[in-house]
Amino acid sequence: MQVILIQDVDNLGGANELATVKNGYARNYLIPKKLAVEANASNLRQLEEKQKVKAKKEAAMLAEINKVIAVLKESPVKVSAKTGTSGKIFGSITALQIARAIRDQKGYEIDRKRIHILDEVKELGTYKASVDFGNGNTTEIEFEVTGE
Known part of the structure; x- marks a missing residue:
């Protein structure tokens, strides 16, 4: 099962990353503890939007650093x-x-x-x-x- 991690999870990945895990691990541990959400179409679009916003912020930060x-x-x-x-x-x-x-x-x-x-x-x-x-x-x- 594919999930989108909300928080950093040891030995799995960081926040806003896509991970493939076993169904039981996702349904019984990651999703109930709000560490991840299921990777359906809606959540994948939200992930793409978050990544675009993050890229814009990083580009603005890099421009500011170059100015400094x-x-x-x-x-x-x-x-x-x-x-x-x-x-x-x-x-x-x-x-x-x-x-x-x-x-x-x-x-x-x-x-x-x-x-x-x-x-x-x-x-x-x-x-x-x-x-x-x-x-x-x-x-x-x-x-x-x-x-x-």
Whole structure:
């Protein structure tokens, strides 16, 4: 029997996927627990409509991500830090500081957990960081550490 999964089911598939299971498993477990519905013509049309809406949302999200990437690559983000007389900074630059600098200078809110600094930052200069937007979309940005 073919069913359309409403929720993720272990060892079977994810939500909004078509799955073939035995009749008893579908009628006695999946359908009563509202994990799946029978794959009839009406439900298949609804599934196609959901997939079209999902594709449109993903295309819009990808366009927004590309727009953000273009803005981030325009110019380096400036991050200020307290420094000693020799140009070494006290402590090091963190992803939180970079996220705040991006928010203040570029106007985009990026979660600090998505920013990965490639090199250890202990001195003034220009460095690179990687930003992961999810779905395989990553980019490298430059940030410049300046003294306060």
